[in-house]
Amino acid sequence: MNDDHDSKESNVASSYKQDVEDDQDKVEANPAQSIASTEDNRQTTTDSDHEQINPNSEEAQVNEQLKQKHSSFMFGKGTSQGKVLIAMIFGMFIAILNQTLLNVALPKINTDFNISANTGQWLMTGFMLVNGILIPISAFLFNKYSYRKLFLVSMTLFTIGSLVCGLSGSFTMMMIGRVLQAIGAGVLMPLGTNVFMTIFPPERRGAAMGMLGIAMILAPAIGPTLSGYIVENYHWNVMFYGMFIIGLVSLAIAYIWFRSVPSYYKSKS
Secondary structure, eight states, X not given: OHHHHHHHHHHHHHHHHHHHHHHHHHHHHOHHHHHHHHHHHHHHHHHHHSOOOOTTSHHHHHHHHHXXXXXXXXXXXXXXXXXXXXXXXXXXXXXXXXXXXXXXHHHHHHHHHTOOHHHHTHHHHHHHHHHHXXXXXXXXXXXXXXXXXXXXXXHHHHHHHHHHHXXXXXXXXXXXXXXXXXXXXXXXXXXXXXXXXXHSOHHHHHHHHHHHHHXXXXXXXXHHHHHHHHHHHSOTHHHHHHHHHHHHHHHHHHHHHOOOOOOTTOOOO
16 A cells, blocks of 8 residues: 555656656747746736726726826916915815814803803804805806816905904904805815816825825814914914915915816716
8 A cells, every 4th residue: 555655646746847847848948938928927817806997988088188188287388286286285274274263262252242152152153054055065166167266266255254253343243254264165175175186197196185184184183272372372363363364375376376277077068
């Protein structure tokens, strides 16, 4: 039995050795063909591991249009996409910062205006109500007006609203300012995402959205601390004047750098 078992193992080893020698002979005889065959096998494996996008699909066509035209949206011959990124980050930063600044300052504002906490809460609730209404409506505005015009108008409304809040001497006047801020912020926040999806090609959208995400996270993080410092050492209207100044800077940057950006997703009439 042992002799039969050893004989079988010897035959298997001999057969395996013969196959290896045959393969080596093939490589030595035609190395180029052998390498090409290996590369084909690797390519086949790679292609099968990843789902390929149909080049005739709508997604592929839109991506190709974006790749070809993303550098020629502004000035008609291309400009730095980083400039547009800076303009959008400024606008969205103060739009989000505005939502957290008022939380800490609200008790002081209630005292100065001699209003109850329930009445003063409308400065927060009214802002969120108008903001929530404008965000879904902005989808209609994106299909009707250029991104540049929407950014400038919404940023102007937000900046004017900040000035009205800073100058307000009554609850009614501040409420008007908060509504103007909410209208501007309600368009600014979804506008940023749409602009980045349009001007950046697919391979760069992740980096652009990451930069925008930093501003969106930083604003609510520093808002309460900044508001507490201002209320403790200055008057609460200083924070609205600060947003007014940042709004002017954002408007200047956008007016100079942010040219009209078309949307490939606009519905055809």
